[in-house]
Amino acid sequence: MTGRGAPSRFLAAVLGSGLGRSVRQLQRLQLLFSPAAPDARGARQFVEEAAAEFARRHPEVVLYVRPGGGPAPVLLAEYLNGTVREELIANKTSEEIAQLATKLANQSGLDIVRIRKPFHTDNPSVQGQWHPLTNKPIALLVRGPRLTPPPIKP
Template identity: 55%
Template sequence: MTSRGTPSRFLRSVLQNGVGRYVCQLKRVSIIFSKKAQSSLGVRDFVEEGVMDYARSNPGTVVYVSPQSRCVPKIVAEYLNGQVREEYVTSKTAPQISEILTKLTNQSGQDIIRIRKPFHTDSPSIQGQWHPFTNRPPCIGPITPQKRNPD
């Protein structure tokens, strides 16, 4: 927590993801809907048309489809770090559900918080951050705007 009361952290990758090969952090998706309720109409359409395409394009993610009676339609996403996210998809269409699943697939499971600064190192340099004028010889003098010739 910062003095402003909002949580923050430095930018970092999950388990050094991307250093070797990319590992999708989403391990399990459960699509829960009602067989007869009107609010589950879009979910039923997605299950009939789009769930196989999603499963083929994400082979590292297990997809469970569970029809239950008298329940609110939702998507439950479980990540490798143990986080569980629930997205309620009441009265959503099949393309909207596909967008929600894509969003959940691209997330890491960590809480979305404010990033303190775009760069961070565990062993900082005593010289400071590099910029184009770091090693500029002092004899050249300061950079000034060029003067125009009044022609």
């Protein structure tokens, strides 16, 4: 926690440095709804129309559809880091549920926090951050617009 009251951290890659194959963090998606409840109409339409397309687009995510007697329709997302997110989908349309499922599939499961700096190193340099013009000669640097054209030599 910081003085602002919002959690913050340095920018970090999920599961290593990001080199190599990308691993989707969403492991399991469960759709829990009542087959007869009026607020689960969108969930039933999602199962009939869009669930197969979602499963085709996201083959790495296991999609469970569990019709049962629950108080309200819920979308449960379980991530590889152990985080479980529960989204209420009562009175939502099939398209809104499909957008929510895609959003959950594209997230990492980590809490959304303020990033302190766009870069971070465990071994800071005394010289400062490198950029492409660090060791260039001064003659190559742009000094501003020229007010008069340079004289032409004969």
